[in-house]
Amino acid sequence: xxxxxxxxxxxxxxxxxxxxxxxxxxxxxxxxxxxxxxxxxxxxxxxxxxxxxxxxxxxxxxxxxxxxxxxxxxxxxxxxxxxxxxx
Amino acid sequence: xxxxxxxxxxxxxxxxxxxxxxxxxxxxxxxxxxxxxxxxxxxxxxxxxxxxxxxxxxxxxxxxxxxxxxxxxxxxxxxxxxxxxxxxxxxxxxxxxxxxxxxxxxxxxxxxxxxxxxxxxxxxxxxxxxxxxxxxxxxxxxxxxxxxxxxxxxxxxxxxxxxxxxxxxxxxxxxxxxxxxxxxxxxxxxxxxxxxxxxxxxxxxxxxxxxxxxxxxxxxxxxxxxxxxxxxxxxxxxxxxxxxxxxxxxxxxxxxxxxxxxxxxxxxxxxxxxxxxxxxxxxxxxxxxxxxxxxxxxxxxxxxxxxxxxxxxxxxxxxxxxxxxxxxxxxxxxxxxxxxxxxxxxxxxxxxxxxxxxxxxxxxxxxxxxxxxxxxxxxxxxxxxxxxxxxxxxxxxxxxxxxxxxxxxxxxxxxxxxxxxxxxxxxxxxxxxxxxxxxxxxxxxxxxxxxxxxxxxxxxxxxxxxxxxxxxxxxxxxxxxxxxxxxxxxxxxxxxxxxxxxxxxxxxxxxxxxxxxxxxxxxxxxxxxxxxxxxxxxxxxxxxxxxxxxxxxxxxxxxxxxxxxxxxxxxxxxxxxxxxxxxxxxxxxxxxxxxxxxxxxxxxxxxxxxxxxxxxxxxxxxxxxxxxxxxxxxxxxxxxxxxxxxxxxxxxxxxxxxxxxxxxxxxxxxxxxxxxxxxxxxxxxxxxxxxxxxxxxxxxxxxxxxxxxxxxxxxxxxxxxxxxxxxxxxxxxxxxxxxxxxxxxxxxxxxxxxxxxxxxxxxxxxxxxxxxxxxxxxxxxxxxxxxxxxxxxxxxxxxxxxxxxxxxxxxxxxxxxxxxxxxxxxxxxxxx
Numbered sequence: 001x002x003x004x005x006x007x008x009x010x011x012x013x014x015x016x017x018x019x020x021x022x023x024x025x026x027x028x029x030x031x032x033x034x035x036x037x038x039x040x041x042x043x044x045x046x047x048x049x050x051x052x053x054x055x056x057x058x059x060x061x062x063x064x065x066x067x068x069x070x071x072x073x074x075x076x077x078x079x080x081x082x083x084x085x086x087x
Numbered sequence: 088x089x090x091x092x093x094x095x096x097x098x099x100x101x102x103x104x105x106x107x108x109x110x111x112x113x114x115x116x117x118x119x120x121x122x123x124x125x126x127x128x129x130x131x132x133x134x135x136x137x138x139x140x141x142x143x144x145x146x147x148x149x150x151x152x153x154x155x156x157x158x159x160x161x162x163x164x165x166x167x168x169x170x171x172x173x174x175x176x177x178x179x180x181x182x183x184x185x186x187x188x189x190x191x192x193x194x195x196x197x198x199x200x201x202x203x204x205x206x207x208x209x210x211x212x213x214x215x216x217x218x219x220x221x222x223x224x225x226x227x228x229x230x231x232x233x234x235x236x237x238x239x240x241x242x243x244x245x246x247x248x249x250x251x252x253x254x255x256x257x258x259x260x261x262x263x264x265x266x267x268x269x270x271x272x273x274x275x276x277x278x279x280x281x282x283x284x285x286x287x288x289x290x291x292x293x294x295x296x297x298x299x300x301x302x303x304x305x306x307x308x309x310x311x312x313x314x315x316x317x318x319x320x321x322x323x324x325x326x327x328x329x330x331x332x333x334x335x336x337x338x339x340x341x342x343x344x345x346x347x348x349x350x351x352x353x354x355x356x357x358x359x360x361x362x363x364x365x366x367x368x369x370x371x372x373x374x375x376x377x378x379x380x381x382x383x384x385x386x387x388x389x390x391x392x393x394x395x396x397x398x399x400x401x402x403x404x405x406x407x408x409x410x411x412x413x414x415x416x417x418x419x420x421x422x423x424x425x426x427x428x429x430x431x432x433x434x435x436x437x438x439x440x441x442x443x444x445x446x447x448x449x450x451x452x453x454x455x456x457x458x459x460x461x462x463x464x465x466x467x468x469x470x471x472x473x474x475x476x477x478x479x480x481x482x483x484x485x486x487x488x489x490x491x492x493x494x495x496x497x498x499x500x501x502x503x504x505x506x507x508x509x510x511x512x513x514x515x516x517x518x519x520x521x522x523x524x525x526x527x528x529x530x531x532x533x534x535x536x537x538x539x540x541x542x543x544x545x546x547x548x549x550x551x552x553x554x555x556x557x558x559x560x561x562x563x564x565x566x567x568x569x570x571x572x573x574x575x576x577x578x579x580x581x582x583x584x585x586x587x588x589x590x591x592x593x594x595x596x597x598x599x600x601x602x603x604x605x606x607x608x609x610x611x612x613x614x615x616x617x618x619x620x621x622x623x624x625x626x627x628x629x630x631x632x633x634x635x636x637x638x639x640x641x642x643x644x645x646x647x648x649x650x651x652x653x654x655x656x657x658x659x660x661x662x663x664x665x666x667x668x669x670x671x672x673x674x675x676x677x678x679x680x681x682x683x684x685x686x687x688x689x690x691x692x693x694x695x696x697x698x699x700x701x702x703x704x705x706x707x708x709x710x711x712x713x714x715x716x717x718x719x720x721x722x723x724x725x726x727x728x729x730x731x732x733x734x735x736x737x738x739x740x741x742x743x744x745x746x747x748x749x750x751x752x753x754x755x756x757x758x759x760x761x762x763x764x765x766x767x768x769x770x771x772x773x774x775x776x777x778x779x780x781x782x783x784x785x786x787x788x789x790x791x792x793x794x795x796x797x798x799x800x801x802x803x804x805x806x807x808x809x810x811x812x813x814x815x816x817x818x819x820x821x822x823x824x825x826x827x828x829x830x831x832x833x834x835x836x837x838x839x840x841x842x843x844x845x846x847x848x849x850x851x852x853x854x855x856x857x858x859x860x861x862x863x864x865x866x867x868x869x870x871x872x873x874x875x876x877x878x879x880x881x882x883x884x885x886x887x888x889x890x891x892x893x894x895x896x897x898x899x900x901x902x903x904x905x906x907x908x909x910x911x912x913x914x915x916x917x918x919x
Contacts, residue, residue, distance in 0.1 A: 024599070024600040026604040032251070032252035035604075036253065050585070058259075061259045075272055082273050
């Protein structure tokens with residue numbers, strides 16, 4: 001299998017956060033759900049409010065639909081986020 | 088965590104399987120490859136669909152039907168009197184713990200219920216964990232994998248290797264973290280403009296306060312403590328006896344200055360004083376409407392925004408195309424057209440995904456919309472625009488209605504498409520109003536001086552003090568309002584920006600982890616799928632290659648080598664069987680990397696496009712390399728087939744330990760489907776049953792299979808040499824060829840004097856059984872007239888076959904007395 005990395009992705013991967021954060025890596029022996037749970041838990045650990053917000057609204061954007069549906073799902077997701085943030 | 092083997096499947100009332108009161112019960116061995124053979128129409132597909140429904144909750148074939156077909160009514164067997172279906176799975180954990188039994192039922196009303204007779208607390212969850220790409224595979228899965236778009240293929244591939252969900256979440260997070268998306272959805276730019284507006288209002292109000300403070304108290308403001316400023320002003324006003332009753336006990340912002348003016352008006356020189364008061368207020372208003380240096384920057388920003396909008400518009404193709412793109416997008420969204428590589432209008436094939444291309448164009452139009460919104464926001468928030476409107480609307484300049492332009496500009500900049508020339512015209516209109524403002528201020532100043540000359544100085548000072556104090560009050564109120572607004576908007580903006588940072592960080596970190604994970608998983612199957620493909624096809628001139636761009640979902644099938652040529656398209660060059668072989672190789676290698684809780688793979692009709700050679704290659708691969716128990720960590724293989732050629736292979740394997748074969752029979756969909764454990768004796772028993780009932784036609788194919796099986800078994804067990812084409816061509820493994828091979832070998836060893844068969848065996852073989860088989864079967868079968876032979880003759884053929892086989896066996900007494908095949912034609916298999 002040939003894996004190619006685009007320049008954009010390399011740049012994105014090189015970009016580092018201003019805040020020190022724990023490295024995220026997935027366990028090859030765990031299921032996808034378990035790895036996603038580990039990611040969400042880490043996010044909640046670092047920011048209980050935002051991590052919880054991400055977790056509770058994920059169902060609005062997953063599973064991903066076709067392009068037009070994705071745009072609508074994204075807008076719905078961000079609307080819910082904005083409403084929560086304004087509270 | 089334990090994974091589950093499937094040990095029993097019971098089905099009643101589902102699809103073609105009626106079995107009312109007597110469920111079809113299929114037993115599977117965890118330590119064997121399992122195969123189920125069913126001729127057409129004997130519910131092999133119903134078995135696969137029952138498992139699919141139990142695990143996934145629906146059958147895609149029925150899901151895809153139009154609503155008018157009422158697919159829900161076809162899950163339950165139409166002849167089951169209760170109209171209910173029941174599927175029971177017995178799952179055996181591979182860690183040795185107790186069996187989990189799960190019962191899935193579907194009521195007459197289509198309601199699905201799941202429970203666990205073995206007492207598992209969450210059987211639905213167990214079923215969900217069984218679901219994965221490699222758990223239930225059929226021929227269509229492989230065909231689709233090769234033929235669908237690289238994007239869909241890539242998604243299937245990701246799901247197969249267990250990172251489909253991760254890949255999906257990565258894309259979702261990237262979409263959420265996309266700067267332009269998130270800024271648009273969370274309106275951060277709008278909030279930034281609003282914040283800037285409030286800050287400018289604060290600044291303007293502060294300037295007003297400074298000016299009023301200076302005029303009222305005769306000194307420069309030395310503090311920004313607005314509360315202290317109000318207090319200082321109140322102290323100054325307290326010294327004026329006339330206004331004292333109106334201000335005692337109040338804060339500056341609570342004073343009713345109109346009431347104060349009314350009191351002053353009662354005093355001498357009332358009209359002139361009132362006029363002075365009006366002139367002073369007009370002067371203050373005109374003073375507050377002076378321009379600032381920032382205005383030029385604001386106008387320049389607006390001009391730039393119009394330029395960006397024009398540039399974005401130039402990339403689009405007009406309203407007609409916008410309608411076209413939206414229509415195409417709606418067609419795909421609605422699901423009425425799903426092929427991304429085919430135009431729904433002209434049905435031509437496309438090189439790239441049409442929905443993606445249309446999305447790109449729609450994004451260009453959305454960019455125009457965003458630029459237009461920015462123009463509206465800049466126009467509404469610009470101080471110079473607000474100043475122009477106020478100057479034009481105010482009474483000081485007395486602009487005639489016909490010369491007023493800002494109402495029109497408002498419409499133009501907030502609802503229409505303004506040009507850069509319009510921006511320049513609006514700027515010029517404000518500049519023109521500024522000239523008028525200066526002229527009006529000069530006139531008012533002259534009037535003020537004239538009135539002040541006529542009024543006593545004390546009254547002038549009093550009037551001025553009241554106006555300055557009210558101006559100070561107005562400034563303070565404006566300042567506090569702006570501070571409140573700035574704080575509120577600032578807080579909202581800060582929170583939203585923090586969220587943007589959070590989601591950007593989450594997206595980046597998830598992407599890094601997912602890329603590392605998927606790369607490792609993908610690389611792990613690299614050599615495996617190539618080897619499996621090579622074993623199935625046995626053609627070293629064709630070497631496949633998978634191409635996957637990191638971060639992209641697309642997976643391309645290429646040929647690294649194709650009869651000496653390099654890097655060519657696999658989907659266009661490979662024949663159907665080779666393409667399916669490639670798909671199967673990828674799925675089988677992927678299955679070994681997947682971590683679903685299912686430790687079993689159900690393969691339905693996966694050899695449809697294969698010739699005998701490829702079928703054999705695949706079966707051997709499953710038996711000796713992929714499946715459990717040959718592969719200690721491999722999945723339990725469950726094969727469903729209606730391929731007659733394969734049944735011979737299944738029969739042979741079933742006589743070995745690590746293969747468990749069953750056959751479906753019965754009278755579906757009204758009657759029951761039964762299972763028959765399969766070995767060669769089953770063929771003989773069935774054939775005798777038919778012959779005893781006089782059913783020659785039904786018995787003939789069974790006799791042929793029975794005879795072929797035993798002849799091949801003699802050749803295999805006693806290691807009889809056969810011609811090369813007999814080995815490599817399945818069509819050569821016919822009765823006559825087998826008999827010829829056995830006869831030649833027997834004759835050879837007889838002449839060599841080392842034949843192990845005893846004299847009686849040899850005599851009966853040569854003198855009775857071979858001639859009988861040739862006379863009563865081979866000569867008739869080759870001419871197609873077997874069915875005209877009486878059942879008695881065919882029963883004799885079956886007996887002859889059994890006796891013929893016995894000629895190649897001896898009595899072994901090593902353990903329990905048994906009849907055993909010779910090791911070869913010259914020696915026994917043991918020391919007996």
